[in-house]
Amino acid sequence: MFLNKYYLLSLGCSKNTVDSDSMAQLLDRSGYWAVTDPGEASILIVNTCGFIGPAREESIRSLRELAESKSKHQMLIAAGCLSQLWGPKLAREVPGLDGVIGTRRWMDIVEFVDRLRGRKHPEPLYHLPDEARVVGADPAGPGVVRASVAGASAYIKIADGCRRPCAFCSIPLIKGTAVSRPPESIIADARALVKDGVREVILIAQDTTDYGHDLGIRDGLPGLLESICEAAPELKWIRLMYAYPGAASDRLIEVMATRPQICHYLDIPLQHGHPETLKRMRRPANIDWVYRTLGKLRAAMPDIAIRTTFIVGYPGETEEEFEALLRFVEDMQFDRVGCFKYSYEPTTESARAEGHLPQKVKDERYDRLMALQQHIALARNQAQVGKTLDVLIEGQGDGLTLGRSYRDAPEIDGMVILEGEAPIGEFVPVKITGAMTYDLTGAVEIRKAAVMV
Numbered sequence: 001m002f003l004n005k006y007y008l009l010s011l012g013c014s015k016n017t018v019d020s021d022s023m024a025q026l027l028d029r030s031g032y033w034a035v036t037d038p039g040e041a042s043i044l045i046v047n048t049c050g051f052i053g054p055a056r057e058e059s060i061r062s063l064r065e066l067a068e069s070k071s072k073h074q075m076l077i078a079a080g081c082l083s084q085l086w087g088p089k090l091a092r093e094v095p096g097l098d099g100v101i102g103t104r105r106w107m108d109i110v111e112f113v114d115r116l117r118g119r120k121h122p123e124p125l126y127h128l129p130d131e132a133r134v135v136g137a138d139p140a141g142p143g144v145v146r147a148s149v150a151g152a153s154a155y156i157k158i159a160d161g162c163r164r165p166c167a168f169c170s171i172p173l174i175k176g177t178a179v180s181r182p183p184e185s186i187i188a189d190a191r192a193l194v195k196d197g198v199r200e201v202i203l204i205a206q207d208t209t210d211y212g213h214d215l216g217i218r219d220g221l222p223g224l225l226e227s228i229c230e231a232a233p234e235l236k237w238i239r240l241m242y243a244y245p246g247a248a249s250d251r252l253i254e255v256m257a258t259r260p261q262i263c264h265y266l267d268i269p270l271q272h273g274h275p276e277t278l279k280r281m282r283r284p285a286n287i288d289w290v291y292r293t294l295g296k297l298r299a300a301m302p303d304i305a306i307r308t309t310f311i312v313g314y315p316g317e318t319e320e321e322f323e324a325l326l327r328f329v330e331d332m333q334f335d336r337v338g339c340f341k342y343s344y345e346p347t348t349e350s351a352r353a354e355g356h357l358p359q360k361v362k363d364e365r366y367d368r369l370m371a372l373q374q375h376i377a378l379a380r381n382q383a384q385v386g387k388t389l390d391v392l393i394e395g396q397g398d399g400l401t402l403g404r405s406y407r408d409a410p411e412i413d414g415m416v417i418l419e420g421e422a423p424i425g426e427f428v429p430v431k432i433t434g435a436m437t438y439d440l441t442g443a444v445e446i447r448k449a450a451v452m453v
Contacts, residue, residue, distance in 0.1 A: 004032045007041035011059055012049025015204055017148040018157040020047045023109045025144045030110045042074055050082030052343040060093055067096030075116050081174045091124040102128040145189045151394055152199040152425040153410055156189050159205035167282040167349040171206055180215050183224055190232040200237040208240055209247035222255040229261050243268040246284040248293055257300040263406040264304040271311050273328025274321040305407035307336035312369055313362030314342045316355035322365050326372055335380045336413050337373040341366050374437050381435035388445050391430040393422045414438040
């Protein structure tokens with residue numbers, strides 16, 4: 001019998017994965033249990049992504065595959081961002097879909113499943129409340145950790161939604177305004193994760209540097225970081241993602257530099273390097289601030305690794321503006337760069353902008369930017385050769401061991417590759433012996449114990 005078994009497929013970013021794992025916790029404590037084979041489950045859930053076109057296509061494709069193969073005893077639920085964005089349209093795109101629950105009410109998944117099981121008619125059911133401020137209020141009750149664990153690392157969501165006006169982004173429409181979680185809930189999550197063996201936590205939100213604004217806490221992220229350090233001293237690494245340009249304060253830099261648990265790593269999506277392009281994006285356009293702030297970060301933490309992302313081919317981007325972006329990247333010498341080709345999103349302000357560019361222009365500019373960054377990334381990696389770095393071991397195979405240094409966020413950055421074996425889930429000192437564009441190679445360093453005389 002598969003009556004109380006569920007299959008949950010999570011698509012999209014780490015923030016979506018946290019929501020998926022939170023839904024799973026609610027289902028588990030209500031008597032359901034997860035399976036990895038959809039054929040064994042009575043409940044099929046896809047936590048969709050709706051951020052850009054390719055992500056929407058993947059979500060629809062995954063839903064259609066499950067809808068086409070499901071039996072009459074199975075129910076298929078679409079959850080997450082695309083559900084919130086499209087609502088009933090999603091059911092029209094996916095014949096056989098039984099229910100649609102939006103990202104703003106993931107915490108109602110058990111009640112929604114009960115409604116579906118009790119329905120008397122085959123038409124799809126919808127649960128798409130407009131209220132967004134409940135997203136970050138931890139309404140799921142005690143025992144639900146708002147985190148996603150992978151090995152010895154875990155993502156903790158500290159807020160949801162966004163109040164920024166970026167012209168290319170549909171997140172405020174999907175998630176609503178920014179809502180911070182209570183600090184005591186985040187700290188409790190960190191302590192619970194430590195008890196379960198987690199050694200690294202990655203703090204995530206649409207904008208981590210906006211944490212606490214809605215709670216009346218000015219520049220709240222540094223204080224939250226200090227509280228986590230004090231409450232969970234066993235944590236080896238605390239990593240920051242998704243900082244907003246203009247919001248990385250001097251206080252944040254000070255806390256990062258003086259608290260050993262906080263990785264000297266910062267992800268700060270800048271999106272472009274030309275002020276006119278940034279103005280059209282409705283992003284912070286003060287390039288001087290970027291130069292000053294990155295200078296402060298590197299002065300306070302000479303070993304800091306800085307990751308950013310850019311959009312190329314944004315409507316109206318001239319060749320001159322793109323070449324200014326290339327010069328900016330050359331000047332800044334980022335350790336890690338992600339690049340996206342502008343994606344037309346009909347629900348965003350940028351969809352109505354003038355000067356949309358042909359795909360071949362986007363492709364060519366993407367290739368030029370990434371070719372430049374590859375040279376920079378290789379040089380930044382080569383500077384690590386000869387150093388000894390603590391590496392978190394994550395996997396083994398074919399006589400090799402894979403791990404990450406503080407310079408590498410999970411899934412998006414590089415790896416440290418070792419010959420031989422090292423204990424998974426542990427930190428080991430590694431002498432870096434070689435560098436590639438994205439990865440490092442090294443050997444476990446044997447540290448001799450001090451001899452007492």
